[in-house]
Amino acid sequence: MRTADPLHLQLLRLLRDNGPVSRAELADQLQIPRPRLLSELERLVATGFVTEAGMAASRGGRRSTLVELNPNLRFAAVDLGASSVDVEITNGRLEPVAAYTEAADIRQGPKVILHRINELLAKARVEGVHDRLDAIGIGVPGPVSYRDGVPVSPPIMPGWDRFPVRELLTREHGCPAVVDNDVNIMAIGERHGGVAHSVDDFLFVKLGTGVGCGIYLSGEVYRGIDGCAGDIGHIQVDPQGPMCTCGNVGCLEALFSGAALGKEAAVAARAGTSPALAERLTQRSELTARDVAECAMEGDVTCIRLIRDGGRRLGGVLAGLVSFANPSMIVIGGGLAHLGHILLAEIRSVVYRRSLPLATGNLPVVLSELGARAGVTGAAVLASNVAFEQAS
Template identity: 40%
Template sequence: MPTGFPDDLVDVLHAVRTRTDVSQPELVRLCGSSRSIVAARVAELRELGLLGEAGLGPSTGGRAPRRLRLRAEAGVVVGVDAGASGMRLAVADLAGRVLERSEVDIDVADGPELVLGRVEAGVEELLTGRDTPVWGLGIGLPGPVDVAAGLPVAPPIMPGWDRYPVRARLAERFGVPVWVDNDVNLLALGELRADPTAAGQDLICVKVGTGIGAGLVSNGRVHRGANGGAGDIGHIAVTDTHVVCRCGNVGCLEAVAGGAALARDAREIARSGRSEVLAARLDAHGSLSHADVTVAAEHGDPAARALLAEAGRVIGATLATLVSFYNPARVVLSGGVVAAGDHVLAAVREAVYRRSLPLATRTLRIEPSALGATGGTVGAVHLALDGVFSGDELSRRFGGEPALAN
């Protein structure tokens, strides 16, 4: 049975794969191990085909050091970001560089059999014609996930998915290890890996799409909570109205300010005659989405702008409580509703800065995601990479613990 690779070997590999062209003397400093230990671990990693040379580094007076690199071309991983109404997929090398992307329309309410069938077909299409071995797959789902078991647990917007064995099904289908997480946790992970300055920071990453969720980052690591349920802010009660949420409760943030709520309120406004733009779009398409509200707002429609501003205010009021409680360095906003730009973002910022404690907002930055719509797939790729480069998974792949060279 695999016992896991030694911690110092995993540390050396991590130091190489998270930096560009690092030298062996630098590894001694970074890993805090002796020169002999680092040299032995580098030799073992080279023998396994994980490390290669990247030329010579600058000399400090003696022999120029040889620089090392991860052999990113040795394999690929697949990342899948499955949302409520769409799915994005990416295949990436072992350094996380995305080689190809694709998008597929889905309705997560169609159930796991149909949706995962489309996931499998999408992954197959991405991998067609590639000879490089697949090392692993990461997938995000729009609901609470038991990360250890690799399955969703009572997800409010995913009927038929409760405890469905997502990891087991995909692992059997593709013959690779699979990791499953909440989609907003993967957005947070994507932000962390895309921004080197985020290392060690405390962040809140908020996705406002069909639903609302948050990914929490503590000291540069995604905080999932005791059972994987941390950050499910969409079901915080924000009002005493009788608006029924899909979770069965009333007055939830998601039911008041999420994308589905915007679409519901937009239909009411269109039918009441308070917005000619929304009424015209409803007549043309037979339905409305939060994207229609954004389009109407961009055309100067006051009713649509008021809807977005109110959603931003309610979301901001909830975030103000979290900011005072958690004191993050940044709040990162993403999702289709945030794509409405300043109509939502300005209202969120105003509410947070007005309602949070001054100390908590002294250096706080509230900004849209730099990754945009690709954040979830970036996070899914890195979820898979973190898994395949763990000690246990390396041991499984390479057949046990390597011997320490003398």
């Protein structure tokens, strides 16, 4: 396999992140001789990834020409959750030019779900959003072999084990594709354009149907040898707890996740301990974490307790991770982030109380800045990276 040119990658990522830049400024930023830079840029222009963008402001003497990523570059970013799919088409600067969101049941299996994703990408082409895609990035809600581009024994994704997701997307669209765990792409998105933009060592905790943790160390995602690093939802927090989807008992995910909170809300409603939840249950067949959040905001004591109990359990797991990895930030995202400051306060309380002062003295625990867009943002970053690697 051909090794990507590190200088080409640097150039393309600089243009992606900074927009049009003069040749003189690029030479200064990369600290390379201008003749070499001009030679490298010529090669990238020949690939179609870089174009000229007019004249730069004068710095005294002859004006330099601006260069930029080809404005016709198109990347597809897919964030596949347990019950929804978000698709964005972006330009080379990772600015969205089209977006599609719809419900999707991951349990329908890879053929049904990927067929629908292909239909959405084809719809974008028919609508004139792109003539062709330059790369695709996709996140899925389960462990992934990043090297092979396949999910591996994902607990909530029946039928997906070892399914060739990357190979299918590459063949279908004639462009490189990359597959990662959904929480990893959220961490990458938050690092690229969110609250962790300037942070090299942080944890991104996704709270949704499941619970996962993206781990950033020294400016890179840490995936582990087999791609399952950060699967904190299956850390045991109660040996006497309920059965988890993974087959073990008392996992964090079985006690605090979107599904677990919905079950606890239904129990509270039927037991009469929460009149607000009981009233909602008479109007629909099931309750969700959003019901708990809304009732808590209205002052329902039982709902506040449910959120605090979950925050305490999650905080205990995170306290252990803080002692182990000593991150400089913890970011909370995913669908359950709407539980808001009741949840955040409980997590902070436990983490700060149970971790050593040296590890928490400068440790912000914050909500995701990108929110629902963290996943597609990270998928677009991965797509652009794999496209740049092939271009160089």
